[in-house]
Amino acid sequence: MMNELLHLDTELFLKINVGLSNGFFDWFMPIIRNMYVWIPLYIFIVVFCIKKYKKTGVYIVGMLLLTFALGDLSSSRLIKPNVQRLRPCNNPELSSQMIKRVTCGTGYSFPSSHATNHFAIAVFLICVFYRQWKAILPIGLIWAAMICLAQIYVGVHYPIDIITGTLLGTSIGLLTYYIYCKIKPAT
Template sequence: MNLFVNLQDLDSMLFYWINTGTSNALFDAIMPLFRDKWFWAPLYLFIGTFAWSNFGKKGWIIVLGLVATVGFADFSSSSLVKKNVQRLRPCNDPVMVDSVRLRVSCGSGFSFTSSHAANHFAAAL
């Protein structure tokens, strides 16, 4: 259990350093765009169109496999890991809430694992 506490402390220190020590106006303006689900829609449309136009019926199988992989990653992250680990988001953590710089609204659920990261990692596979 001591290792887990040390990892949480390290995670909090790294988050605080990134959130406050490396912030700048350019990233403050750009990064919220990457968080928006519609920002990625053209990429997904391109992947589907590319697969269909270059591989025909096999392209649809590729897209279906991609959707299934991302769906499984999202389910695993959101329904299995987050519900069991129950790690608070830094913006909801009573210890950190006053020192966190928010550029977008804070989510209401738990933060570990990042479903956004899990989904995009699954798509990259």
């Protein structure tokens, strides 16, 4: 059963990594998965929250930091070192079948920290702002999903890494929203 699941995971990885190959994705996907590209967005969120919501905004930013910390801690520091799954780009069995589009890195693959962190942040922000701004739901989910797809496309994660990171991140986003609701100041 486990071997069949891993085989299916590899097949789906190759369908995305090789099968979706095109010039636009070859240019676009490495950019959107680069964490530095999103720094202006993160700065905007911090400034927006504090400027518009004052004290509550400070709590939102604090909870965003906690959300990121929990996502990164759980995926990078707890799960990856214990599972030790090779990234597809470091898997010698795949080297002749796949396309490496970015530097692979030495870390492990399962779960995807990009997926965990971006879904945690997206879900938390969706929960906080959905009542005032319904468009945040599709925008937040599409943003996080694009980054996740890019991780597979460039060759650094398998689909199961992404799915697990998405579920973990969603859980963390919901948890930190619950905590936020308990501690936020009355408005």
